Amino acid sequence: MPRRSYDHYCAVSRALDIVGDRWNLLIVRELCSGPRRYSDLFADLPGISTDVLAARLKELERDDILTRGKAGPRASTALYELTPTGMALRPALDALSTWGTDHLGDRRPTDAVRAHWFALPLGRAVAQVLPLGTATIHIGETTLHYVITEHGITHHDGPAAAPDLEIRLDLAAATDVATGARTLTVNG
Structure with missing residues (x-):
């Protein structure tokens, strides 16, 4: 076609x-x-x-x-x-994620959700508490890790080998952090 x-x-x-x-x-x-x-x-x-x-x-x-x-x-x-x-599209996705956060509103009953869909906004939140380094974030059964350098943030499936920071969140807490309703703290 x-x-x-x-x-x-x-x-x-x-x-x-x-x-x-x-x-x-x-x-x-x-x-x-x-x-x-x-x-x-x-x-x-x-x-x-x-x-x-x-x-x-x-x-x-x-x-x-x-x-x-x-x-x-x-x-x-x-x-x-x-x-x-x-x-190279990641910064565009990150910008769309930032912009879209203000338009999320409340979750509708028909809305699907996956923990890893919060990876981009959670990465920004992680960078606020860990400006450089690696962090592992557990969201229920989902585990992601972030690498934060002077060049930006990347996220990857699974845990980091030796993270500088490790945080456990449930889906509700991850949602709150991703939408800005809650600040990410080192204690989760």
Whole structure:
């Protein structure tokens, strides 16, 4: 299927030509913390159909946003990972996350939620208490770790090997920190 374009000679327009389709930036969000299998992506993107997910992954691969590899040398399972071009979208996602926080409102009964969806705003909160270093954050059964350097914040699946800070939160506390209703403290 040919790509639709805004046909505007504008950097924002060209960016949206590539990542502006529905689900594309959410797929990038899912891959910011590291490689994921198709089944993981499908499970953590409630509401997406398998056909749409497959099409978006192919388009993002074609546009050098992600790569498709194997889960192991002999594995038949595909593993998707952001390219450097895809990782360069993280600041845009962080800006959208910051802007979107003011528009979250109350959680509706129909809203899906995953703990790792709070990774971007929690990273900003972690950087307030740990300006440089590594931190492991446990949100219920989900564990993320952050690397905070003078160049910015990255987040990754799983615990850090030797974190400078470790915090445990339940989903409600993580939500409060992510929305700014509560300040993150070293004690959690």
